[in-house]
Every structure is written in structure tokens, then in C-alpha cells.
Ligand SMILES: Cc1cc2nc3c(=O)[nH]c(=O)nc-3n(C[C@H](O)[C@H](O)[C@H](O)COP(=O)(O)OP(=O)(O)OC[C@H]3O[C@@H](n4cnc5c(N)ncnc54)[C@H](O)[C@@H]3O)c2cc1C
């Protein structure tokens with residue numbers, strides 16, 4: 001398939017990354033906005049000489065799902081520079097990484113507002129210019145010729161490129177090969193709303209007063225309840241909780257995103273970058289010492305290069321397992337679900353003159369029962385996707401250990417988990433507590449990832465096959481509590497090691 005056919009027949013596949021427009025040697029591609037305000041490539045057939053470079057570079061046309069060799073290291077992180085963190089959406093990791101590049105004489109590319117508050121990719125060459133790139137802009141940013149600029153800059157200096165996963169995929173495809181001088185940082189991506197909807201919205205808000213400053217995730221009331229903050233030149237001020245603001249509500253509710261965002265291919269595990277950054281949502285429950293309501297980042301380290309840069313920062317960090325955070329931040333692995341009113345919303349938004357009224361109407365009409373159904377569907381998609389990731393990961397492991405113990409209290413479980421994780425770092429670890437509510441509990445566990453356990457041979461044998469169990473570590477006490485399981489262990493043919501948690 002070629003780009004032109006994709007745009008006609010499978011338009012929702014095009015994520016608008018602009019790699020095609022950047023690669024075209026004859027500048028025969030322009031990105032033109034459609035009826036919803038999203039940009040798609042348009043080829044000028046008078047100029048095009050059919051070289052095929054645009055089809056070869058397109059990350060959507062050439063997409064092949066990937067899986068990392070290892071699950072990434074995951075950190076919560078806080079930038080000790082309070083000012084940088086205050087103006088960042090999460091914990092200010094992007095700023096800390098950027099400063100390393102800038103102090104080395106390098107260039108940082110990311111999304112910024114232009115003078116009309118349109119969102120465009122641009123670059124910063126010093127710490128002052130970095131201020132424009134800080135903070136999330138909940139709008140699809142225009143790449144322009146930035147991939148070409150990155151390529152030029154890489155010839156003489158270090159470059160940090162940050163953007164959505166599909167933009168990082170676009171840049172990688174455009175460059176064709178990795179470059180030691182390039183650090184790519186993508187965001188956990190909920191999806192991107194239509195630039196035209198944003199431009200109409202800010203135009204309407206700024207109709208009577210000139211807009212001076214916009215912050216989509218202002219922290220004046222705290223990071224947990226971030227607010228859209230707009231300052232006007234006459235000292236006026238607009239501040240509303242982002243999910244209650246009509247524009248923010250459309251974004252969070254799945255009404256205004258690009259069609260490709262509802263079936264995004266570029267999420268984990270199809271990693272597009274050296275590092276992924278996001279909000280460490282729910283960190284107050286997992287690690288209260290990393291929560292002060294001023295913003296905490298989540299960082300996933302995907303490559304050796306990413307690790308080197310991350311270790312150079314002076315961030316306060318704490319490491320987690322992927323399973324600790326994945327349920328709290330669904331957009332890392334699953335797409336937003338479209339609101340069923342989406343088509344009608346776009347038709348009305350561009351038909352009627354009073355844009356604010358249309359956005360307000362959809363925000364007010366918002367139906368709690370429908371939201372609940374979407375939230376449940378979200379949860380199902382999330383669990384399914386995570387199980388698929390774990391299944392793939394397990395298949396790659398050659399050593400999977402089943403640890404069998406009596407029911408443990410929290411302290412004993414933590415002790416045991418840490419002990420096995422340190423002693424067998426490259427193994428899959430599963431914990432079987434036979435008499436614990438009749439459930440089999442797995443180390444990489446997510447809330448519904450529990451198996452009903454009948455203590456019969458067939459169930460246990462099926463389990464061992466499904467999870468490719470290669471050996472068993474059994475606590476000595478199991479023989480008193482669960483003779484049926486012990487019988488299975490003795491007959492299953494797998495190597496068995498006996499230990500005693502009480503003595504250790
Ligand atoms: C549209 C969008 C959706 C997001 N959805 C989630 C989510 O579901 N879960 C989550 O944990 N985090 C999400 N984030 C990321 C999060 O909001 C923070 O941007 C991220 O955690 C980085 O925070 P920071 O404090 O390190 O730095 P910040 O200074 O806040 O980060 C700014 C970085 O984000 C990039 N950026 C900002 N706006 C855009 C844009 N429109 N397009 C491309 N890049 C942009 C900039 O280039 C810069 O690198 C989203 C961000 C955006 C822009």
C-alpha cells in the first residue's frame with residue numbers, strides 16, 4: 001500500500017508524524033488540515049517523480065510490532081530544581097535531561113507555543129529558550145521541517161528530541177539509523193486533540209482580552225488536580241480544573257483526539273525512544289516519600305544510551321517494577337476509547353459559530369453512566385494488553401521458577417520477593433500459596449491476574465506448562481499444609497529445591 005491509498009482507504013492509520021513530508025526530496029508533500037482540523041499529507045503530482053521515499057519512511061505503513069529484550073527499568077523521579085519542576089507538567093525530568101544536552105553545547109527539540117498559541121515543534125539552544133518547551137500542550141504539534149533540522153544538528157552536536165511516540169517513530173524512520181549523538185524522549189501519550197479545535201477555543205477565550213500565557217497543567221492548586229491556566233494582558237486570569245474545562249473535558253473524554261490515537265500502534269512494548277516520561281500517577285499510594293503534590297515523573301529506561309543520560313541527572317529517584325505502575329497509567333500500553341458522540345461533535349463544532357457553546361454543551365451533556373462503561377472497558381483493555389505483554393515476556397524467559405509457600409503476611413512476602421528477585425534476576429518468578437483463598441498469585445501480578453486454583457494434578461500441570469515453569473522452590477512447611485500440592489510437586493518431573501522461610 002502507498003501513502004495516498006492509506007489516506008483514502010485507511011485514513012485513521014496516519015498519525016500525522018510528517019516523516020513523509022520531511023523526506024520528500026522534491027518538497028512535493030504538504031500537510032493539509034481536514035474537516036476535523038488534523039493535518040494529513042497531500043502529494044503534488046506535478047512535482048512528484050514517484051521515487052517512493054515517502055512510502056518507505058512512513059512508520060504507519062511499515063509498522064512492525066516490537067518487543068524489548070528486557071522489560072524496562074521504571075523510576076519515579078523528581079527534579080530538585082523547584083522552579084523547573086513548578087513549570088513542568090510532572091516532576092521536571094524533561095528539563096533535567098535537556099540541561100545536560102544544553103550544557104554540552106547541544107540542541108533540544110520539543111513542542112512549544114508560537115506567538116498565536118498554536119503548538120509547533122521547535123528547538124532550544126540555551127536554558128532560557130528551554131522555558132518555551134516545558135509543559136504539556138494538549139494539542140497535536142506541527143513538526144514542520146524539524147526532522148531535517150535534527151539531521152543537520154546531529155552532524156555537529158548532541159540532540160535531544162522529545163515528542164509523542166509516533167513523532168519519535170517518525171524521526172527514527174526519517175534518520176534511518178540510530179545516532180550516538182541523539183537522545184529520544186517520548187511521552188506517555190493519551191492522544192492528541194485537533195489543533196483547529198484548540199485554536200478556535202483559545203481564539204474565543206482571547207476574543208476580548210489578549211492571551212499572554214497558557215499552561216495546560218498548572219499546579220497552583222497542586223499537581224493532582226492540575227488546572228488549565230490562562231493569563232490575559234489586562235491582568236485577567238482564567239483557571240479551571242483541566243477535566244472540567246470544556247476543552248480539557250473533550251480531550252480527557254475521548255471526543256477530540258486524532259483518529260489514529262484510538263488505535264495507537266506506538267505504545268509500549270513497541271518502544272520508539274531511549275526514554276519514556278509521564279506522570280507518576282498514584283505515586284502517593286506506592287511511595288509516599290516521592291509525593292509532595294508538586295509533580296512526580298515516571299521514567300521508563302529503554303536503552304543503554306537512555307540509562308547513561310538518566311544517570312547523569314541529579315534527580316531524586318526511586319525504582320519500581322513495571323507491574324507497580326502499569327495499572328495506574330493506562331495510556332502507557334492502551335489507547336483512549338472514542339466517545340460515541342465524536343463524529344457529531346466535530347460536525348457541530350465546525351458548523352456553528354459559537355464554538356465555546358458547542359464545547360460547553362458536550363461537556364454538560366457528559367453522561368456519567370456512559371463514562372462508567374468506558375472506564376470499565378478501559379480497565380478490561382488494560383488488563384488484556386498487560387497480560388499479552390507478560391505472556392510474550394514469559395515466552396522469552398528460559399528459566400521460570402515456581403515458589404511454593406504457606407500463606408505469607410506482607411512483610412514475609414516482601415522479604416521473599418526481594419530475596420528471589422536479587423538471587424535470580426533474569427528469571428520469571430511465580431508465587432503459589434496453595435491455601436491462600438484458593439488462588440494462585442503471580443509475582444508480576446495485576447489485580448485481576450489471579451488464577452482459580454483447584455489443587456489437582458491437571459490444574460497444576462496446565463499452569464506449569466502455560467508459564468513454562470522450569471523448576472520449583474518449595475517451603476518445607478507446605479508438606480504440612482498442602483499434601484495434595486506436595487504430591488504433585490514430587491511427581492511433576494521438575495527439579496525441586498526445598499527451603500525454609502522460618503529459619504532464614
Ligand atoms: C498530548 C499529551 C498527552 C499526554 N498524556 C499523558 C498520559 O496519559 N499519561 C502520562 O503519564 N503522561 C501524559 N503526558 C505527558 C505528561 O503530561 C508530561 O508531559 C510528561 O510527564 C513530561 O513531564 P516533565 O515534567 O518531565 O516535563 P515537561 O516539561 O512537562 O514536558 C514537556 C515535554 O513534553 C513535550 N510535549 C509537550 N506537549 C507536546 C505535544 N503536544 N506533542 C508532543 N510533545 C509534547 C515537550 O516537547 C517536552 O518534551 C501527555 C502529554 C501530552 C503532551
Ligand code: SF4
Nearest residue numbers: 024048049051052054
Ligand atoms: S514519491 Fe518521492 S517525490 Fe513523490 S511525494 Fe513521495 S518522496 Fe516525494
Ligand code: SF4
Nearest residue numbers: 014015017018020058
Ligand atoms: S509518514 Fe506520518 S504523516 Fe506521512 S502518511 Fe505516514 S503516518 Fe501519515
Ligand code: SF4
Nearest residue numbers: 165166189191261264
Ligand atoms: S496516541 Fe499514538 S498516534 Fe496518537 S499522538 Fe500519541 S503516539 Fe501518536
